[in-house]
Amino acid sequence: MLGGSISGGRTNVRVVVVGDRATGKSSLITAAASETFPEEVPPVLPPTRLPADLYPDNVPVTIIDTSSSLESRGKVAEELKRADAVVLTYACDQPSTLNRLTTFWLYEFRRLEIKVPVIVVGCKLDKRDEEHHMNLEQVMAPIMQQFREIETCIECSAANLVQVPEVFYYAQKAVLHPTAPLFDHETQALKPRCVRALKRIFILCDHDMDDALNDEELNEFQIKCFNAPLQPAEIVGVKRVVQEKLPQGVNDLGLTLTGFLFLHALFIEKGRLETTWTVLRKFGYNDEIKLKDDNLTIPFKKAPDQSLELTSEAVEFLKGVFSTFDTDKDGVLRNSELDDLFSTAPESPWGEAPYKDAVERTPLGGLSLSAFLSEWALMTLLEPAQSLANLIYIGYNCGAASALRLTRRKSVDRKKQQTDRNVYQCFVFGPKGSGKSALLKSLLGRPFSENYAVTTDEHYAVNVVDRLGGTKKTLVLREIPEDEVKMILSTKESLASCDVAVFAYDSSDEYSLKRASELLMTVARRGEVSGFMVPCLFVAAKDDLDSYPMAIKDSAKICQNFGIDAPIHISVKERDLNSMFNRIVTAAEHPHLSVPETEVGRSQKRYRHLVNRSLMFTSVVAAVAVVGLAAYRSYAARKNTSS
Template identity: 65%
Template structure:
């Protein structure tokens, strides 16, 4: 992997030097650039660039000098906000300038919201009173505890050329190799994402899967990181250190995961945010609004194998601890929060079946392809990432062909409050019916639906709260990725029926206007209750007028679903059918037909006129 991939693609580092007047800022910069202490230094230097080969990372370094005058505070603030790192100087022979770091400069950086690494530099070390020497650690420890943005502290002397290159080396290193994403200064421990990344690296290096890195595997790791082998003497030395200070860090097979965490060298495809670098995910997710992303059969087969591998008790389900272990090498557990939490069917013990597991991956690929691919790679997917996903054909194409070959269908579930939307989603996941009503936010439910000839399709139900409908329809492309819409109403409540039809008309009009029309079904929930008067007649009239199927009666209480989920999938598979025809739509089509006829008339008239003109010219030419 190239150096720039590890450095997040940085092509330069900009370091701003600030501090009280007379603390040695300009002399520090001049000496770093020329290796010579300057006799005459201007008040403020122009931007200074250090040679890119001065430090191992070979990234050009630009140093910005600043003025401490009150009248230049505006310019100072601008430079600090543009900094990648800040060097704050004080004079070792002027204790008051050291106090000013915590009373002015560091608070000022926070006021300006400058959130970059800070290097504190004590200049003029050669002028320090030898009789009043104080340990730098003792002086700066309380300041560093208060201001965690301080990366390191160092004393230097431009006159004696003591530790001048080190100042800017530490500043550059803080930018290119930040510790903040890796290490919790407060707790003095590695951060969880870092531990997960290192665990994945350890597993990748542990070729024989014996839970330890042998000498050969440890050497391979060193070569991968540094392009150079690890001498045998150093391997022996590493083991001796662990045997003395951390016995569990080694065993008879080699270096354990516990020991490996002390050798945290992140050179296996992560960027500074502990995310996989972009060059490891070459797939393009560019697609039309009405195209979706699905997992390929190759990825699904791999996930089936992973499921069986981590199903330690072989009970056909992944228990919470087993699924946590499965994702222990991912940046974090991906299904802890909405929309994935509780979106799939669970077993009685809180585990997840094979179908539930694959369903979770299907909905994640639909909603967040990049995150899906990252998690696949992190749990060890061995193939080319581009072989794990594919982009479906557009819905426009499917309508033209009158058939959809998608394997994952997204259904938006609309309806008024207390219509039975949540009960429908719960029943889809095999959850028991409850009479208790509790308002819900937008949520998802995903499961497989058996089709003829043993085919299974994934169906993603997305419940849309009544209050959110207008907000969703503001977006022109809100229906683009939707394969079908379902409108649920309480069959015993006429007002619920009327509201459901109003929502249907709103959605249908939106689809006609934007060009993203969707098949629609009406679901008459609570069929166990007495229907409101004229329910059948109203339902028949509306379905005939709109050209869609009559309301489908269901009762989640009696577990009478009338094959509703298969019927949803069937309607989605034939996207040219079940498109509602609204009054506004009919008026619009009639207007379009009139316009087209007018254009045809005008075109015909123009053609006749042209023929007449041509004849007139011919007669005129003949007579002349």
């Protein structure tokens, strides 16, 4: 790998120069721009531009000078917050200015939350006398250990034009080819996300899938990344370097993954970060070592009441991936196998909420094929771009249009009285203690627990529901905490993604029923106002407890008033779910049924009906009048002719 670089799409690098008074900031900038030493410089220079062709990356550098006066602190802070990189100066002939780096400046950057690379520059190297001679590496090593934001250190002389251009080259390079995402200086090793990206690139280039890059594959890789082939002698040289340092880096078939990673670590250690960055960027990665957004464009314009689902093609791909990584062929992906599957993604996508506890797990924490596909269905529903990205990371290369399908609008589904969806999202409402969490756990087949904890955050549960005729649908339950209802329903589109709303209440508690009824009213009104009306089901949970005397009559009346089905009685504790999940799916499949109506909604409906009838009557009368007038005119014309 010979090298070369890509800038990552930047069109300019903004470098802010700061430091104590009289450390040589302005002289350094002037010398870099004019290649001459200025005898006199103003207190603060205007912005200075170094042309694009000055450095190999062909990206111009804008240098911002700053004042060291106390009155200018606010202005300096503003400039620092707009910086891509900072050049922090000290004077080689004034040791006190070097001390100020750690007693003031570097802590000030942290206070201001400046998170850009810092280049520490010793100016006036020509003025340092033998008394102040020092070993820069020895002095700066502990400082760089403490302040990881320091990218590099350099000393220069503006008067003698020594290492002046290099100062801003290092600053530009730190922005265009940053070290931090790639390499951990403490462990002297590539960072995990960098390893994962390079592993994916290695697999993509290993066309014959023999776990090694042969000479032809190495050459193709070189041409793709650096637009130049490797000569046979160069390929031999690359492999010899690897084999000498790391024997397992090369085998009879070619360069192994271990050798490929070793080469990149070697480039970085030698300061050739642009080589690794060029490789990453050629394969579509950004500065965070994730695929760029323009590689994840979803070619659909989605309305609020539409969703994205995986196509059958993508599902078949995932089934194949599951089979490949299920190395012991037990029908379960253990955690180690799952880690291996996602080892070419920036990280495992299901380690945090909402995915972590959203599916059924085996006793040892593994995923069945059904649970694996359910996680993908949930991710596609909630974060389609993330789902697409992870499909690409694990080897899917057929594009977004073949991976995702856009569902029909729900307004169309209601008119057609059916839906074409395979994944349904059900919002689960209910007061505290009504059994919402238990309902979610029962979808995942988890045992009932007497331990109760108030739900404060949204939770998801997803599983496959078997339907009559052998079909399967994926059901997503989203638990809505009682205290979050108002916030969640605060926007017009809040119910657009909801296929069914379930209202759970404790059938032994009169207040619980009353509160569930109020929540149903809130959701029904939101649906009527927004136009995103959803089927609703009333669920009498904890049916194993004694209900209060009027419970059945009261709940039936509530359902009757709203025009929805009678309550569904369930007991999670006794595992009597009364076909609950099938009934939810049935409601989703018939979006025109079980839609609640409020008295206000009925009145508005009657009013619209009367207005429509009045308009129709007026139109008919007007039409009759027009016809009558036309007939009269015809008659009058004939009469005049006969006269």
